[in-house]
Amino acid sequence: MTLSYIRSWFSKLPEDEKDLPIVILDGVAYTPRMILHEVERGSKVGAELQAKVEAHSFGTTEEEAYNLALIRLKEILKKYPPNKPVIAVLSTPPTALTPEQVIQEVEEGTPLGKRLVNAELQQVKYILSLR
């Protein structure tokens, strides 16, 4: 486990991902940039964060995973006008959701919301596995 591992991982990340929380440790959400900083400092929490990155682990409980997904989805959707539809659904009746409505689906734990959380966590694992 070396600093170069984390530096290499960080360098491969898309710019947008570098400041999105990706690991939760002791109730605190860390972005890749924060993780790199802690590892470069040689801090105890840095060592723990590095271990998590190398294990592709973003949290330890289902609640932590959900909270991480929700934080990330909120950040991603902030880019879009809040009252304009951003996603449509091929359902009957047809549905088009604003960013606010998408977050509501996640917060209410609807089937669609759960799928979005699941997709978010899949992407987190993918990001953690980048080499």
Added chain:
Amino acid sequence: MNVNKFVFILPTSDYLDYGSCVLRKVIRESVDVGDHYRALEGGDATPENVESAVKGVNPALVAGIGHGSPCAYTVQDKEFLLMCLDPSHGCDTDMNMGLVGGRVWFLNSCHVGEELGKVMVEEYGAVAFLGSNAPYLFPVFAPPCTDFDVMAAFTAEYAALHYLLRGFTVKEAHNARLKAYDELIREYTVGSRKTSPNAQLIVRLLRVDKDIAVFYGDGSAIVATAEPQVKSALMHHPMEAGVGAVAIVIGGLALLSEAISKLKRKAS
């Protein structure tokens, strides 16, 4: 089956134009001059017209987009085309299920793969069904087909159609769309599309849509014949077939199509 005969359903109401414009491109790039097909677009994509086209063409493949529920598939203006009895989901009768047998159905729609798709195969003799078993999501932050981002989800999904129309089996077509989803997820995460301002949202939608992609029925079924050289070329360049066939840039489709045409001319 009546191979090389197709019916395409391209409604445009209620955001369906986002998928229909991509489907139109797929048809233009994939259907050969010798094939016999009907494409019903916009206001022509009514249940009556679809029924008439299916009965008239007797196609091996019916492919389309539409809004759906677990027990129903709708076309233009949300008019019901297919329905199986399921009062728990608001379907109080069977509708047009007699059209279903003896052909492959590719229906890009929410939920149809949850129940209707299975009933089509298991009870009404559809050769195969490809679709989704939960809500299908796509972006609408820009007008239809105005940039690749708003087309991305459909581009991956319709990789299956590209493959079907080029003589691959149902299972190969299904796997091609899964591969196309994976490739686009990679492109938008670390590849050439990672700098798109919409990359993060697109990836999430692609992941949802990939997870809900299903097929039922005969995976070995074929709806189109293709020159052996054409299939061989695609098999030896799977990335081109999987990704090139759906093309990160639609211009790639034109190149692939041209390559296929050259091979066909050479063969003849």
